[in-house]
Amino acid sequence: MSNFSKLKPKKVLFIATRQIGDVLVTTPLISKARELWPNAEFHFLGYRGKLEMLHGNSNIAEVIETSDRPGFGEYLTLFNRLFQRYDLAIVTQPSDRAYLYGLVAAFRRVGVLGGHPQGKDAEDQGKRSKSEKQNAWKKFICMHTVDVDYFKQHVITEKLRLLEVFFKNRAELFTKPISVTPPTGEPLTPAIASELRQPYVVVHPGPLTAYKRWPLAHWQKLIDWLVEQGFQVVLSASPAKQDIQLNHDIISLLDDQSKKQVINAAGKLSIPQAGALIRGAALYIGVDTSITHLAAACNTPTITLFGATPPTNFGPWPNDFIGEQPFHLRDRTQTVGNVTILQGPGQCVPCRKAGCLDKADSYSECLDLLEPQQVIEAIQRVLSS
Template identity: 35%
Template structure:
């Protein structure tokens, strides 16, 4: 382990989307376990800081616009200059590497194998780590912990806050988060509606969550569904996390909220299409154990059931890791369009049949 003193100041740079920031929390936890008295700050894009709310490992959060003006970036560089004993970049890009190098008296980060910029980064960083593919994002980011000689702690830390009063029903409930960021990760409108009816038939109240920007799409999903209690746009991240933690089961596509649900320990049913779960599958509470397979009908790891539809892929290459069948963000994905409600409900039934201790700690695979 590198020597930093008893109360070091540490900066973690995670300039990515919400789910990526959440999957950086195992690195932050590893740092906090290695240096319990450390003050750990995190640099993120403005608008993603909520995913770190209530995280006891984080001292403060520094934000930057995703497309900042030159003056904002320069001002932040001056503000952070050599302020930290250690700074870690969780990406190999120029901007996060620059902030890591500038902020830390010692710096760690990923570096690509080739290119002029890569050679400069190899020289600039005190602990450069070769950027490689093929690892789950959590395992990948924990390579930074190993590079500085500290034990990796593979625990995703969800936002923490109180359960919102007057929202959770007085009977067991399910949470559905139907809206991913991009169209190509969506399931069908009919699928969600019939699924909600199936949950109701199993004695569960159905709560539907979503962000303010999801309102128009969720109007399409839940119109004519009076039994579904809509909470979209009403809950900050800590309260959303508390609501999901109290659910009997959570269901959602490949989205940051699904990663949050998996980390909370709640029985989580994740609907995956083009995304490769080996790299970006939900990370269960207590760790992944056996890696996700590339494709399967229903796979189970700890408290997560991952549902895919391999036979429907027209190119037989699921997961294709592409932006839908049309290779653009607003594309459909045939593998999700043809995913049946019966298959999803099979995963739900397996999740509901699993006793709470098994959901938190068991591991296995099916399909």
């Protein structure tokens, strides 16, 4: 670890150039930085269309958007805008581009470094050596770095550790309740608000990648059961074509009685509106995706289905948890605070691969074998408590 720093920056730039979930999990870091530097001005750099999770965040004075694939002209404009404007850049993603932005923006930097393979065979050792060489320049330009650990270290802990160089005692980072800050809610569209009735459950079946999907027939059984219990079901989804199609496919399997109790909100809500919807729900059920992290941040009872992803790294953070690690690596059912994580069977779970075929459009046997009854029993426990 680097030596303790007494730096008191006046302007700080947070950099998170990835997906909306990666932006949301920086909010505990931002809150802790505010405790450290109550008078500093905070700016945030991220990809255009991915920053709605910061809507209404009072700690952020300015949001800077960039394309995920900027051309030369956009790079030039952005570099001119950033050049040495900040006392400190906090690089929350290990990409070369994020570090380049940090290098341009500030004289001092802290950053996350890419993870190393866990195995011990020759191939993994080779990958480790290559990764270390790629990280060397990033370490050189930073006053402090934190290594990713995809199995043992939670992503919230990873981000918070970026500040440990500013604490004499590292443990101070984790002795108070830690919370994720959701975006400020916005009113629902009249079309959805007029249909909504209590009690309702929000169900979000669509992940970013196919290998995190749960089978259609399982969703059908679960929704039929929820309707039988007297719940209205709101099916949420992003505006992406595959997510809209997934909701359509699930609804097509339902009987007429269930269909009457289902609202299809696919592509109809902004992130702040989704937050407002989830806050009013009796329960949220979803796969391993960013909206599930939003649900947990909204303090709604959240049940999530995990396959390949280690919950110890990216499980939705239970608000006000004190400590560095809320979850076990492997546990068929675990509940911490308002979050319940369910995993399917298999000694390979979680593998952290892209499904059984290790590619984005793969299936995941662990999710295929996670029965609706396991989810129903988890719902009954959560609602009874």
